Amino acid sequence: MAERSTAAVDVADNSGDKPLAAKADKATADGTVEPQETADTTAGEDAQDEESEKKPTEPAAAPDLHSGHKLARRYRLEECVTRLDGFSSWRAVDEKLRRAVGVHLLPADHARARAVLAAARSSALLGDPRFVQVLDAVEENDLVYVVHEWLPDATEITALLASGPLEAHDAYQLVSQVSQAMAAAHREGLSHLRLTPSAVLRTSSGQYRIRGLAVNAALRGITSDTPQRTDTEAIGALLYAALTQRWPYETDAYGLSGLPKGVGLIPPDQVRAGVNRGLSEIAMRALANDGATASRQEPPCTTPDELAKAVAAMPRIRPPEPAYTPPPEYQRTNYQQGTYGRPATGARVAPAQPVAAPPPPLQGRTGKVLKWSVSALLIAALGLGSWQLADRLLDRDKGSSDTGTNQTNNGNNNGTGEQKTLQPLPVKDAAEYSPDGKPQHPADVGNTYDGDSSTYWRTYSFKDGPQLAPFKQGVGIVYDLGSAKDVSAASIGLRYSGNETAISLYAAGSLSSSASLTSMKKITSTTTEGTTARFKAAKPVNTRYVLVWITAMPDSPRDQYSDAGYKQAITDVKFSG
Numbered sequence: 001m002a003e004r005s006t007a008a009v010d011v012a013d014n015s016g017d018k019p020l021a022a023k024a025d026k027a028t029a030d031g032t033v034e035p036q037e038t039a040d041t042t043a044g045e046d047a048q049d050e051e052s053e054k055k056p057t058e059p060a061a062a063p064d065l066h067s068g069h070k071l072a073r074r075y076r077l078e079e080c081v082t083r084l085d086g087f088s089s090w091r092a093v094d095e096k097l098r099r100a101v102g103v104h105l106l107p108a109d110h111a112r113a114r115a116v117l118a119a120a121r122s123s124a125l126l127g128d129p130r131f132v133q134v135l136d137a138v139e140e141n142d143l144v145y146v147v148h149e150w151l152p153d154a155t156e157i158t159a160l161l162a163s164g165p166l167e168a169h170d171a172y173q174l175v176s177q178v179s180q181a182m183a184a185a186h187r188e189g190l191s192h193l194r195l196t197p198s199a200v201l202r203t204s205s206g207q208y209r210i211r212g213l214a215v216n217a218a219l220r221g222i223t224s225d226t227p228q229r230t231d232t233e234a235i236g237a238l239l240y241a242a243l244t245q246r247w248p249y250e251t252d253a254y255g256l257s258g259l260p261k262g263v264g265l266i267p268p269d270q271v272r273a274g275v276n277r278g279l280s281e282i283a284m285r286a287l288a289n290d291g292a293t294a295s296r297q298e299p300p301c302t303t304p305d306e307l308a309k310a311v312a313a314m315p316r317i318r319p320p321e322p323a324y325t326p327p328p329e330y331q332r333t334n335y336q337q338g339t340y341g342r343p344a345t346g347a348r349v350a351p352a353q354p355v356a357a358p359p360p361p362l363q364g365r366t367g368k369v370l371k372w373s374v375s376a377l378l379i380a381a382l383g384l385g386s387w388q389l390a391d392r393l394l395d396r397d398k399g400s401s402d403t404g405t406n407q408t409n410n411g412n413n414n415g416t417g418e419q420k421t422l423q424p425l426p427v428k429d430a431a432e433y434s435p436d437g438k439p440q441h442p443a444d445v446g447n448t449y450d451g452d453s454s455t456y457w458r459t460y461s462f463k464d465g466p467q468l469a470p471f472k473q474g475v476g477i478v479y480d481l482g483s484a485k486d487v488s489a490a491s492i493g494l495r496y497s498g499n500e501t502a503i504s505l506y507a508a509g510s511l512s513s514s515a516s517l518t519s520m521k522k523i524t525s526t527t528t529e530g531t532t533a534r535f536k537a538a539k540p541v542n543t544r545y546v547l548v549w550i551t552a553m554p555d556s557p558r559d560q561y562s563d564a565g566y567k568q569a570i571t572d573v574k575f576s577g
Contacts, residue, residue, distance in 0.1 A: 065105065071145055072138065075103060086110050087219055091150065097439060098431050100150040100514040101135060104219065105143060112221055113144040119218035120146040126188055129471070130181035132201070132211035133437065146215060149437045153516035154201035154209065157238065158254050161197065161245055168276040171242040172317040174200070175235060175282060177208040179311055182231050182304035185213060191227035193217035195234035197241060197254045204518050205473070228303040235307060236286025243268040243275045248287055278314040285310060422489055422576040428482040431511040432457075433547055436472065445477050448570045456495050458561065458569035459553065465566025466500055466552040476549040478511050479573065486540035487523060488577040492533040495569035498554030502527045505535055507543035520547060527552070540577055548573060
């Protein structure tokens with residue numbers, strides 16, 4: 001079984017620590033349930049215990065399913081991530097769209113089933129790409145299940161902090177992106193209430209994405225009378241942990257050590273040397289929001305929107321300059337390095353012979369005559385060589401203009417001037433590649449290699465362009481050549497012309513969209529303003545699967561199938577090698 005991706009939905013954390021204002025029974029990663037805290041636990045937790053708690057009823061048993069089970073004849077369960085508190089979470093495969101997804105499962109008669117369905121449907125309506133998207137929420141056959149995105153190239157903050165605190169620029173991006181995303185969610189009436197280090201992911205492009213909006217809290221029955229304050233304090237705890245690699249409470253949690261007992265909340269720049277002062281104060285303003293303030297007596301931040309504005313007001317933190325690595329010192333070598341030419345162990349080594357001194361330079365009139373003669377010969381040789389080279393170049397240019405063709409020598413034909421003929425590589429199968437879980441028209445990919453240029457696969461119309469990033473990294477199709485072939489060239493027919501279409505070819509590992517673009521080898525790329533994109537690789541690449549990846553599209557008018565905007569369509573795809 002392959003290692004489980006960190007993009008699984010956060011349903012079992014590494015600790016039962018309760019730093020947030022919202023209270024509910026929590027489950028640890030081993031499946032045990034921790035009791036609710038009481039008001040007399042410690043004096044420092046009185047502020048967190050002011051909110052009322054309702055003891056949940058005994059939950060229904062988690063559905064007893066197994067790998068290979070299908071939901072709605074579409075979602076095939078692959079691996080159980082967590083099974084506790086009456087619900088289970090799975091890594092699954094959407095067989096219809098050929099992509100990995102995550103699934104929450106719980107019985108329809110579970111006490112929280114209705115709340116989970118309502119939370120999932122509300123979260124799906126937000127449609128903010130900064131959150132892991134809910135794809136489906138269904139009650140069927142005495143089961144309630146929620147389907148969400150699966151991000152194979154993303155890493156939990158918990159895993160990032162295992163190797164040490166984040167750089168100041170990374171911590172700045174974390175608090176900036178998360179606070180802005182949560183402010184947007186609260187404006188739509190949604191809260192998280194379970195914003196832990198395992199609920200925030202960093203993708204390979206450096207973007208932070210939040211998973212479990214409203215759903216994670218609903219699965220555990222977590223509620224709060226002050227949801228904005230709860231999420232703001234959670235963001236402050238994330239920033240504190242990112243700066244210090246310590247959890248800002250006395251108990252250990254999420255693989256992080258807590259603060260020393262009895263000393264209270266210490267500013268991050270007093271816990272670890274070298275912490276950015278501005279970020280340290282932001283963390284304290286988000287955490288100490290029960291009347292306490294940061295070291296400069298700035299007002300506390302009680303909502304994600306206030307926190308986002310405070311982060312925007314501080315000086316921008318730039319990424320660190322790449323460290324310069326000096327080249328290694330030159331080491332004198334000779335043919336006797338290694339074992340070659342060295343005497344065997346125990347053999348007698350002859351003493352080194354003295355090196356004779358070089359003869360003195362020629363002196364007198366004879367020496368001067370010889371020097372001038374050698375100089376004249378060298379000048380004559382250089383002149384003759386230059387003339388012959390220029391004459392040869394002129395003859396070559398003349399021959400090229402007469403024939404009108406350029407002949408190139410293949411590296412394997414021993415200079416005979418014969419050019420290797422490329423053979424067409426037929427396409428056996430294809431599938432749309434949509435790593436973000438938002439395909440274009442997957443049912444039409446077969447039109448791109450059916451030999452009919454009147455049929456095509458098209459994208460949706462985008463309002464911004466021609467570059468799709470940062471709203472979408474690209475769109476494309478993976479083609480199966482049947483077996484590993486040497487791909488040297490390609491020709492792609494396009495429906496729309498204009499400025500500009502940018503396409504790259506990658507050697508993929510399969511037809512699945514679960515593989516990240518960074519794991520693929522780039523073959524070649526090109527841009528065009530016409531309706532044909534031609535590719536010529538620097539050297540053949542041996543692969544079975546070829547990804548055609550479009551990252552820029554021209555602005556095209558409205559037609560019978562789509563509105564005006566930045567869009568493109570592929571009519572024919574041909575590979576050769």
